[in-house]
Amino acid sequence: MHLGVSESMRECEYSQISTRSSTPMETPYKKRTPKKRKWEAFPGRNKFYCDGRIMMAKQTGVFYLTLVLILVTCGLFFTFDCPYLAQQLTPIIPVIGGVLFLFVLGTLLRTSFSDPGVLPRATSDEAADLERQIDVANGSTGYRPPPRTKEVVINGQTVKLKYCFTCKIFRPPRASHCSLCDNCVERFDHHCPWVGNCVGRRNYRFFYMFILSLSFLTIFIFAFVITHIILSSHRNGFLKALKDSPVVVCFFSVWSIVGLSGFHTYLISSNQTTNEDIKGSWSSKRGKDNYNPYSHGNIFTNCCAALCGPLPPSLIDRRGFVQSDTPQLASPTNGITMYGATQSQQSHMCDQDQCIQSTKFVLQAAATPLLQQQSSEPVILTASPENGVSLPGRTSLALGGPCTSLPLGQPTPPTSTPSLSCHEATDIHPLQEPVAHHHFLTPEEVPSPPGMLHCGSPLGHSHTVQAGFYNPASQDSLHEDSVRGLVKLSSV
């Protein structure tokens, strides 16, 4: 999986043995490919142009419609109304119209083409580390999927941080996963098909300036078109004047755009996102003590913060080159390493590979209770540190000793987890809470089973969880892998 340095080659071979994946096929393939830019290996459903400089959502049809509408309306205005108005009234009118038009176009393109604040997915090491913490904190009761929420107190309000199964991170507050773009976006407002992109932390101000300037532009055009009609109807007649003007388009768009600007002005002044407003997260209806912890207190500060605050840079580094030789750990939970593969790996893992691995993990999990009766457990133990240190007693592990007495049953087929991958996708709809999350308990609520911690066999492992926790955690992680395997199988 990693190339370049001889050390990593050794890691690569070692990983091949331990994971029994199709890496023998991957390695020669990777050698042939030239250096790729990160946008080419981006896991989300985005489109990139100009060698990664421009980033948009997958469906861009409506964006082109927006462009056409604006261009046609303004084109008609400049062609038919402006000469008359410049002559009759003042030439400043087309100038102001031109400036507004350019501003609208600039902010629209800026909104559509920039990164809304996409959070890059977790590296496999991070994902493995999180999984380990969750498994252990969970106490490994097993068959129910571990709860994936964290609670944080922000300015006196308790906020729940959800775990994103696609990105393998705990989402920061106000972040949300866009199912259309398949990315977690910081301060997610909404996915706007009209601009062909998500609206998030990095492009919200451009979006707001776009709709504000568009409202001014439409009101401006509408007003002067009416003026033109009135002035020319004195001479020519009302109907003829009406025929020459782009009134109809303006009329409808004025109300909708002005309404939208008003709505977003309200959101900015109260420092809320569209997502939060629709869900009523900070509404006083939810409770007397419910307030928005992110608000700065007064309208002016909120507006300034949203529009003139610092603009964070893009976190996804679209134009950087894919580093295929960063050192990675071979974690004990093989499944995570494979499924939480880095972007460079994922680009080479075809569906067939994932299918093969998924099947393997399901078989492993099914076979594990049988293997536990015997002395060695090669599946769990081969994930060792790649420093070449041979684990003491790797093959002759007395796992069969005290640990078989642990009250671990057969891993039951996961009946509820296949819904996990589907429900993550519905997160975009603010009104529908992902069903799978309802029966999740926080890690503190899950009771730890008695007797789990009494496995006292002195395993001299350097790289795995402490001996006391080892077996149940790995057993459960293997079960987790099989669960994930089935989920992947269903999605492939």
Next chain:
Amino acid sequence: MATEFHNLQELRHSASLVTKVFIQRDYSEGTVCRFQTKFPSELDNRIERTLLEETVKTLNSYYAEAEKIGGQSYLEGCLACATAYIIFLCMETRYEKVLRKISGYIQEQNEKIYAPRGLLITDPIERGMRVLEISLFEDRGSGGSSPSSSMSSGSSAR
């Protein structure tokens, strides 16, 4: 980044990667970038508590400075708006300037404090500002000795 890779390579000649410790984000003050100052137990006998806490606190102060909403950021924002945000194509934002300062600081810390102890801090920007990753290296020369750190369940990033 090229320079970091260089450091890693050097470390790798005489040492090998054992494990990685992740310091998670601290969201108790909202969405501002802050990292938890809780000391991870895996690093107990690798580095003094005060040194790591000092590093994390300094990083937190840098991020706070980058995200500060004050006179300079207002000026930058208004100027950008007035020029229809074209100015961002030529000018570097304050945030980016501070990020460059941060990577310089991290590199300096790595060279002075962490690399001699067999540790390496990865700039959070390379991990999408999700975590502060500390890689633990072990001297390969010490052969079969088991590294002092193990994936302890005790350290929870809560």
